[in-house]
Amino acid sequence: MRTSFAALLASVALAGTTLACTSPATAQTVAITGGTVALGDGSAPIPNGTVVFANGRVVAAGAGTAVPAGATVIDARGKWVTPGLVTGPNDLGLLDADGVAESNDVSARTSPFSAGIDVAAVINPLSVAIGNERLGGVTRALVSPGAAGSIFGGQGAVIDLGNDPDPVTRARAFQFVELGEVGGRLAGGSRPAAHAALRDALVQAQDYRRDPAAFDGRTRDALVKRADAQGLLDVIDGKVPLLVHVERASDIRAVLALPRTYPRLKLVLVGATEGWMVAREIAAARVPVIAAALADLPASFEQVGATESNVGLLTRAGVVTGISTIGANDAPGEHVVKQYAGNLVAITRVPGAVGLEWGQAFAAITSRPAEALGMASEIGSLRPGRRADVVIWNGDPLELSSAPEAVWIDGRAQPTRSRQTRLRDRYRTPTEGALPKAYEY
Amino acid sequence: MKRKAWAGAAVSLALVACGGNEAPPRSAGESAGGRAVSTAEKQPAPGRNRGYAHDPFPSTYRPYPGVPTLVRNVTIYDGEGGRIERGSVLFANGKVVALGQSLDAPAGATVIDGTGKWVTPGIIDIHSHLGDYPTPSVQAHSDGNEATDPVTADVWAEHSVWPQDPGFGRALVNGGVTALQILPGSANLFGGRSVVLKNVYARTVQGMKFPGAPYGLKMACGENPKRVYGGRTRRPATRMGNIAVDRATWARAAKYRRDWDNFEANGGKAPDRDIAMDTLRGVLAGEISVQNHCYRADEMAIVLDMAREFGYKVTAFHHAVEAYKIADLLKASNTCAAVWADWYGFKMESYDGIGENLALLHKAGACVTIHSDDENGIQRLNQEVAKALASGRRAGIDVPDAQAWTWLSYGPAKALGIADRTGSLRPGKMADVVLWNGDPFSVYTRPDKVWVDGALLYDASDPKRRPLSDFELGQPGRDPGVALGDVK
Numbered sequence A: 001m002r003t004s005f006a007a008l009l010a011s012v013a014l015a016g017t018t019l020a021c022t023s024p025a026t027a028q029t030v031a032i033t034g035g036t037v038a039l040g041d042g043s044a045p046i047p048n049g050t051v052v053f054a055n056g057r058v059v060a061a062g063a064g065t066a067v068p069a070g071a072t073v074i075d076a077r078g079k080w081v082t083p084g085l086v087t088g089p090n091d092l093g094l095l096d097a098d099g100v101a102e103s104n105d106v107s108a109r110t111s112p113f114s115a116g117i118d119v120a121a122v123i124n125p126l127s128v129a130i131g132n133e134r135l136g137g138v139t140r141a142l143v144s145p146g147a148a149g150s151i152f153g154g155q156g157a158v159i160d161l162g163n164d165p166d167p168v169t170r171a172r173a174f175q176f177v178e179l180g181e182v183g184g185r186l187a188g189g190s191r192p193a194a195h196a197a198l199r200d201a202l203v204q205a206q207d208y209r210r211d212p213a214a215f216d217g218r219t220r221d222a223l224v225k226r227a228d229a230q231g232l233l234d235v236i237d238g239k240v241p242l243l244v245h246v247e248r249a250s251d252i253r254a255v256l257a258l259p260r261t262y263p264r265l266k267l268v269l270v271g272a273t274e275g276w277m278v279a280r281e282i283a284a285a286r287v288p289v290i291a292a293a294l295a296d297l298p299a300s301f302e303q304v305g306a307t308e309s310n311v312g313l314l315t316r317a318g319v320v321t322g323i324s325t326i327g328a329n330d331a332p333g334e335h336v337v338k339q340y341a342g343n344l345v346a347i348t349r350v351p352g353a354v355g356l357e358w359g360q361a362f363a364a365i366t367s368r369p370a371e372a373l374g375m376a377s378e379i380g381s382l383r384p385g386r387r388a389d390v391v392i393w394n395g396d397p398l399e400l401s402s403a404p405e406a407v408w409i410d411g412r413a414q415p416t417r418s419r420q421t422r423l424r425d426r427y428r429t430p431t432e433g434a435l436p437k438a439y440e441y
Numbered sequence B: 001m002k003r004k005a006w007a008g009a010a011v012s013l014a015l016v017a018c019g020g021n022e023a024p025p026r027s028a029g030e031s032a033g034g035r036a037v038s039t040a041e042k043q044p045a046p047g048r049n050r051g052y053a054h055d056p057f058p059s060t061y062r063p064y065p066g067v068p069t070l071v072r073n074v075t076i077y078d079g080e081g082g083r084i085e086r087g088s089v090l091f092a093n094g095k096v097v098a099l100g101q102s103l104d105a106p107a108g109a110t111v112i113d114g115t116g117k118w119v120t121p122g123i124i125d126i127h128s129h130l131g132d133y134p135t136p137s138v139q140a141h142s143d144g145n146e147a148t149d150p151v152t153a154d155v156w157a158e159h160s161v162w163p164q165d166p167g168f169g170r171a172l173v174n175g176g177v178t179a180l181q182i183l184p185g186s187a188n189l190f191g192g193r194s195v196v197l198k199n200v201y202a203r204t205v206q207g208m209k210f211p212g213a214p215y216g217l218k219m220a221c222g223e224n225p226k227r228v229y230g231g232r233t234r235r236p237a238t239r240m241g242n243i244a245v246d247r248a249t250w251a252r253a254a255k256y257r258r259d260w261d262n263f264e265a266n267g268g269k270a271p272d273r274d275i276a277m278d279t280l281r282g283v284l285a286g287e288i289s290v291q292n293h294c295y296r297a298d299e300m301a302i303v304l305d306m307a308r309e310f311g312y313k314v315t316a317f318h319h320a321v322e323a324y325k326i327a328d329l330l331k332a333s334n335t336c337a338a339v340w341a342d343w344y345g346f347k348m349e350s351y352d353g354i355g356e357n358l359a360l361l362h363k364a365g366a367c368v369t370i371h372s373d374d375e376n377g378i379q380r381l382n383q384e385v386a387k388a389l390a391s392g393r394r395a396g397i398d399v400p401d402a403q404a405w406t407w408l409s410y411g412p413a414k415a416l417g418i419a420d421r422t423g424s425l426r427p428g429k430m431a432d433v434v435l436w437n438g439d440p441f442s443v444y445t446r447p448d449k450v451w452v453d454g455a456l457l458y459d460a461s462d463p464k465r466r467p468l469s470d471f472e473l474g475q476p477g478r479d480p481g482v483a484l485g486d487v488k
Helices: A005-017 A128-135 A181-186 A191-210 A226-236 A249-256 A275-284 A310-316 A334-349 A358-363 A367-372 A419-426 B166-173 B223-230 B239-266 B275-284 B297-310 B323-332 B357-363 B377-394 B401-407 B410-416
Strands: A030-037 A046-054 A057-062 A072-075 A080-083 A085-090 A138-143 A152-160 A168-178 A242-246 A267-271 A289-292 A321-324 A390-393 A404-409 B069-077 B083-092 B095-100 B110-113 B118-121 B123-128 B177-182 B190-193 B195-198 B216-220 B289-294 B314-319 B336-339 B368-370 B433-436 B447-452 B455-459
Touching (some): A085 A152, A085 A334, A128 A404, A128 A419, A138 A334, A152 A226, A181 A191, A242 A249, A289 A367, A310 A321, A321 A367, A334 B377, B123 B377, B123 B410, B166 B177, B166 B447, B323 B336, B323 B357, B336 B357, B357 B377, B368 B377
Parallel strands (some): A030 A072, A030 A080, A168 A242, B289 B314
Antiparallel strands (some): A152 A168, A390 A404, B433 B447
């Protein structure tokens, strides 16, 4: 059975008009043929490749991949086929508009809870931004609570951006903590206070483990509540990675020392603008980084060493490095990570700068963030067995002119319309016709 | 994780008050009428616009020397919509001399083979806070919003600009930005005067000022002013309060203008000097442009009526994420929209932002330009336009690349009143020129060389031909040649 690309798009568009979009034939085998395939694992793009998925998982992808009998075949000649983008830490599904406080569940300044805060239950998969960003090719996100009442943000989740009611891929996928300038401020005014707060919280968590009944986690003044302690035990035990936001080289060194006390700790550095200055130490500690992609300004005194070559140098040193919108103005949305990745390729042509090869750059927005969380076997690439998050682009996905033409998440075809496309269509001609604009939809 | 350009608004209480009404006119000696104190004595008529100094902080910018330069075998966007394939551009003595299919190099000229490269006019950012919100973004540098009163038409952005902002260098080197307008923030209805700069480091802001560029007045509508002042239980606390304070202020300005026009023409008792009203008088006289922060379509329409009521023109609405909804009204009033490519959803009034804003406005024949409002975005304005172009094309609006370059240089130059001197490669104009190492609408392209007034101020292949601000000197990883190519 061979379905034309246009017909496929039409059927996807149709699915998009009914919000339900109930798992259309996930059991069906789909083969996308003839496109340039980027696996997302760091390898170079493969011309004329094939991607096969079924039951929500990738079966095979690459050159010479056979098309199974009975598969729905989609012709992607002249197009690119890739895994969807994996972005974060960010706030997708936690708010409707950042500046609208009523809608904003990112942080809780006056909450008595800290590390115990868990975003998984409150992700809103129907938030407009999720629909918009899905059309930009983002299929998974590391959704993080922001720290406001303490150095701990709490427990973040990995979500999918699918048009369905169940967004959570992994609840409690990481704990988020601030240990730089922001951490110092939140801890009462200094970095040492932030480190004291972290050490004390980890010690208290162990107190809770030793004797839960004796643990003072319910009184008003308790610094660590029971939920916080449980969240931190998961961190101490290495079950949940600890994402630490730091920028300065010396702060990074201080964080890298933590496993001496807590050997099972799984650290991930976030931001790490001055990471290039301690790249060998980060690599030796086998700590992954989710970096501010293009931060090249001394935006603060913890970022005076900022350079666009940071990600390239970290990668060259052997650090697993993903990129994010952290530190940048993320008002344009999460899909801009692909532009950032493209810029990291661009600087390979600037004398003296250190960037990324194309495959590495694309991995920085697909498999690397997944790998940082220990989820690379699930998401972020088109290697066999991964969740079938597949995007067909009209060209090189890092190029500014390119956009998705079709998106699957867990093997399910996604809508090709969003609230933004509806606004565009309503105002193609700005003036009113026979009736007010409110009647045009 | 999220930063916004107006983030400083709510907290930036200036430590040093600007006593606008007491400030004596610096150039009072030009005429007797320039004295601030009112006297009973009958004074002679000073003559039109001679009652007080209009340019008390004059530009001291001087172009740096260049050599006659011919760039050959390049794709040229002339900035006014024209495109030349495998063409040549010649500039000398700081000015564009010629562009065409093939030009001869004058004796002594530097000849550059630009095969595979592009030449464009330098990018002009009509909305920047470099210098008044410089990096490092510490509280001590939060100089963009005089958020002590909703009407601060008396403040001038140039008095906040720190000429050592590292952002100027990044905008030049990565962004090919050769001129930019620095605006006060949007906390206030009347935010103060803007200043237009050449993107050339100097010890003083006067040394960066674009010679002869008209001033702008920053205004703001919508959420920011009403949030900042409503939160202090004072006017304005609502959108209607915004407009009420605006109109009361314009009414005062109209009287001030009448009084000074009358005095300058007829002499008599000099009116009391009011620095804020000087600026508004300049707007009403057409000497100062209005650069109006405004997101929502309905609010822009109200502002346009208010402008008609008081007889001034809104030159550009900035941010204008809903401009596409009133492209016809903007065209009719000849008002530009200065917008982002794809920012949306970060506050209520940006909820309806779409990537087709530029293309839809262009299609409707309205004036439109890109802008950054961001120290990172200003490094990639060509890429922002590329995204907007692509969104337009996907919606069936096919704007040619060379046309789209008008959104980056000629359009902003017109809206800033400097299009007769820069913004395109017309012979005789300032040689503000970028040589790109490829198609400037590709993500893989960066500036190769940047000239301002014909002086080579960035060369990717020369580690010393790039600026390094005082702040960065001696900082880790900063010195050219020591570390990294993009390190300045």
